[in-house]
Amino acid sequence: MVTPTQIDDARIFAPPPQQRERGELGQEDFLTLMITQFRNQDPFEPMDNGEFLGQLAQFSTVSGIDSLNGSFSGLAGALRDEQALQAANLVGRTVLAETDSGYFDGAAPMGGAVDLGAAATSVQIDITDASGQLVRSIDLGQQAPGTVRFDWDGRNADGDLLDAGHYQISARVVRGSNVESARAFIRANIESVTLGQFGGAMTLNLAGGESLSLSQVYQIT
Numbered sequence: 320m321v322t323p324t325q326i327d328d329a330r331i332f333a334p335p336p337q338q339r340e341r342g343e344l345g346q347e348d349f350l351t352l353m354i355t356q357f358r359n360q361d362p363f364e365p366m367d368n369g370e371f372l373g374q375l376a377q378f379s380t381v382s383g384i385d386s387l388n389g390s391f392s393g394l395a396g397a398l399r400d401e402q403a404l405q406a407a408n409l410v411g412r413t414v415l416a417e418t419d420s421g422y423f424d425g426a427a428p429m430g431g432a433v434d435l436g437a438a439a440t441s442v443q444i445d446i447t448d449a450s451g452q453l454v455r456s457i458d459l460g461q462q463a464p465g466t467v468r469f470d471w472d473g474r475n476a477d478g479d480l481l482d483a484g485h486y487q488i489s490a491r492v493v494r495g496s497n498v499e500s501a502r503a504f505i506r507a508n509i510e511s512v513t514l515g516q517f518g519g520a521m522t523l524n525l526a527g528g529e530s531l532s533l534s535q536v537y538q539i540t
Contacts, residue, residue, distance in 0.1 A: 409509050409523065414531075415538040421505040422527025423473050425483035430470035431505040433490045434537075437464050441493040442501070444469050446486050454481060485527060504537045 415432055423429045433442055442459040454475045459467060474480050490503040507529070513522040523531045 409512055409539070412509050413540045414507055414509060414523070414536045415504040415540070416507055416523075416525075416531050417502065417535045417537055418505050418507075418529075418531060419487055419489060419503065420485050420529065421488055421507065422485050422525065422529060423471075423481065423483055424526065425473065425480075428470045428472050429486070429506070430468065431488060431503055432466050432468045432537075433459075433462075433492075434466055434502045434504065435462055435464050435492065437494070438462065439492045439494055439501075442467055443491045443493075444471070444503070445489045445491065446471055447489075448481070448486055449484060451487075454486070485529070507531070 421429045421431065433444070435442070439462050442462045444457040444459065445453060446455045446457070447453050455471065456476070457469055457471060459469060488503050488505055490501040492499045492501045507525045509523050510526055511524040513524060513530075520532055520534070523533065523536070525531060
């Protein structure tokens with residue numbers, strides 16, 4: 320146990336007060352106190368080795384945690400910088416995203432793609448409005464395996480131009496007598512990017528007000 324006298328002795332070896340933060344015990348302070356404790360211990364009741372090692376381990380643990388926290392802070396900063404760089408490169412780009420909703424602006428065609436793992440006798444794209452009503456079906460015919468692209472001019476089955484808004488896209492694939500659904504990707508323009516808070520994933524903000532996560536992006540063009 321360190322007595323007041325021992326603490327006074329330790330102050331002789333400690334750095335001047337103006338060089339340390341008040342109430343802060345650094346590594347040099349700790350070692351100084353330990354040396355002073357050795358010098359002033361009772362020779363008939365010397366400090367136990369286990370107690371000495373325990374104090375060293377406790378200080379090493381605290382010091383290690385501080386160092387680890389500093390390393391994590393540096394890593395978090397690097398990740399934020401990397402995320403900001405990715406965001407700057409994505410704004411203004413066009414992506415194919417795995418979503419069933421696309422935005423038609425009333426003029427430019429809305430398009431996307433279908434991912435085929437095997438050849439198909441026929442591929443059909445169904446487009447429905449916000450009320451769930453089918454407004455147009457596009458027959459892409461027979462297709463080989465791979466990515467099959469499509470475009471919709473915004474017109475219904477009668478040839479009338481529809482209003483701007485969000486429309487649902489789904490894909491059906493015919494293989495022999497079987498009809499299956501297929502993954503559909505919508506082409507979209509990235510207007511801005513929202514960086515994730517506290518290391519979270521970034522959000523892609525699209526034309527028309529929709530948002531996507533980066534994990535939904537299939538291709539960047």
